[in-house]
Amino acid sequence: MSDLVAKDLGFALFETAIGHCGIVWSERGVAGAQLPERSEDATRKRICRRFPAAREAVPPADILRAVDDIVALLSGEPRDLTHVAIDIDGVADFNRRVYAIARTIPPGATLSYGEIAERLGDRSLARDVGQALGQNPIPIIVPCHRVLAAGGKSGGFSAPGGVATKLQLLTIEGAQPGGPTLFDRLPLSVPRRRA
Numbered sequence: 001m002s003d004l005v006a007k008d009l010g011f012a013l014f015e016t017a018i019g020h021c022g023i024v025w026s027e028r029g030v031a032g033a034q035l036p037e038r039s040e041d042a043t044r045k046r047i048c049r050r051f052p053a054a055r056e057a058v059p060p061a062d063i064l065r066a067v068d069d070i071v072a073l074l075s076g077e078p079r080d081l082t083h084v085a086i087d088i089d090g091v092a093d094f095n096r097r098v099y100a101i102a103r104t105i106p107p108g109a110t111l112s113y114g115e116i117a118e119r120l121g122d123r124s125l126a127r128d129v130g131q132a133l134g135q136n137p138i139p140i141i142v143p144c145h146r147v148l149a150a151g152g153k154s155g156g157f158s159a160p161g162g163v164a165t166k167l168q169l170l171t172i173e174g175a176q177p178g179g180p181t182l183f184d185r186l187p188l189s190v191p192r193r194r195a
Contacts, residue, residue: 010057011047013040014067016074018168021140022047023070024054025063029085033070033138035159046160050137070140076172078107081141088137098132105146107173112148113155126150134158145169 009031011024019036020043032051037043047054059067066084073079082103088096101116113133117125133144139159145166149155157166 009051009054010059010063011051011054012056012059012063012067013043013047014071016071017076017172018074018165019043021070021074023059023063023067024051025059026087028087028089030063030066030138030141031087031089033140035139035161035165037160066141073107073140074169074172076174078173080106081143084141086138086141091137092132094128095132095135098129099136099138099142102133102136102142102144102147105143107143107146108175110146110148110152110170110175112150112152114150116147130155140169146173146175 009024009026011022011032013020013022015021016036020040021036022032022034022043023030024032024034024047032047032054034043034047034050037046044056062085066081069079069081069084073081086099088099091099097120098116101111101119105111113126113129114123116129117123120129129147130149133147134156136142136144136158139145145157145159147155154163154166157163159165161168
């Protein structure tokens with residue numbers, strides 16, 4: 001991220017179904033995204049810590065389109081974010097390769113760490129894939145929440161809220177393998193009405 005400090009960076013907060021998110025951009029594209037913290041102010045402070053050179057500003061048209069698509073996705077609408085240009089200058093080559101594969105996972109689908117490692121040519125790199133995703137500066141746009149541990153287990157998630165946030169995102173997208181569904185919230189025995 002040291003390369004990002006030297007660039008002109010803007011950021012904006014925006015409201016979503018899960019809370020206030022943030023987006024950071026440069027002239028090359030989205031350089032960072034922030035999932036909600038406990039409050040709008042906490043989200044702003046986290047962005048300012050992660051990107052000290054960023055200044056709050058009105059996003060340009062391409063960033064506004066990305067924001068609109070993120071808001072729609074987090075409201076349960078399937079949206080493809082692969083059109084969003086990203087700026088990952090200073091990110092290690094291995095991480096870039098992992099992020100490129102993760103960006104191919106559509107809403108509602110998942111891959112495992114091992115499957116991504118296999119696509120990289122070496123299934124034994126699964127742990128390294130997990131570490132790269134844990135360093136993802138652009139969650140949602142690089143959908144690290146769509147990557148699971150072996151056997152459909154959730155695995156980790158470094159964003160605020162941890163695994164609970166990951167499962168919430170997967171539920172919104174309809175891709176929570178083995179997890180609760182809308183029907184799990186219903187009472188176990190529903191009285192039947194007689195006709």
